[in-house]
Amino acid sequence: MRFVVQRHQSQLLRSGDRHRWNRLAAWLDNTLPNGGCNASLNYIHSNAFFLQPSDTGILCDGCDNNWIEHASIFSGAGTGHSIDFTIHSNAGLTYPANSNHVKTSPPATR
């Protein structure tokens, strides 16, 4: 398994995380009045996420402009999603996970 992550702002994905939630884009600093959620411009190549039932593969919490390629992502027998492009909310503001690109080959499921 080849796994490459290019760090630009932040990344919390590691190959050893594949069995549990991976949070790509945690913007957790409540002191910032505004600003984008981070973990942007990461590149994830040829990774496989084998998950526990009902787990979500990647929680993309307000992350932007990430590229996930050749991702074989599935969540076992669970009902969780392979990637959750969720919105980060802070102080009444929402920061969407925008312009993320997933290219799935071999196919992603769930």
Added chain:
Amino acid sequence: MIFRGQTTFPSCMDYGTVGLASNACTFGIVEDLDQGNSTPVPVRETGACVTYTYTDGFSYYTFQILPTMGDYHGGAFAADAQRGSSTLPIQNSGSDHIRLIDQASPQNVWGININGTDGNLRLNHIAGNGSSTETSVDRGRPHRGNRQLSDTAGELRNRGDGRRQ
């Protein structure tokens, strides 16, 4: 995959309204989804936006701004020159610009096109059944030509045979 929007975050704003701005719902791109293996389609919550393609190239939820369509390069380019303020110039060199096709058996097919010989705008029946109808007339909204008749009271009605009462 799930792209979160107002179902989960009611305060996020519709992506179609504010684009990539903060407080918008999420937007993303998925490429080469497999048709087999029970692959589910991405979940697209209200307000969010995701465009995706399958491995056979079929695309879903694609958005095109100011496209041009034609049946050969030069024709499409010439059509673009006639765009004006329209959204979609459509050129065809065989008087067969647009076809509307339903799911009936046999299929009903109608064309909307310009006759390349005389320049007339045509609504022509190509296959199947059916007639050109004006259901709006039945609702008191009559078809109006260049020489409009007064119909403020809505008393003009189509007789059903193409003539007015």
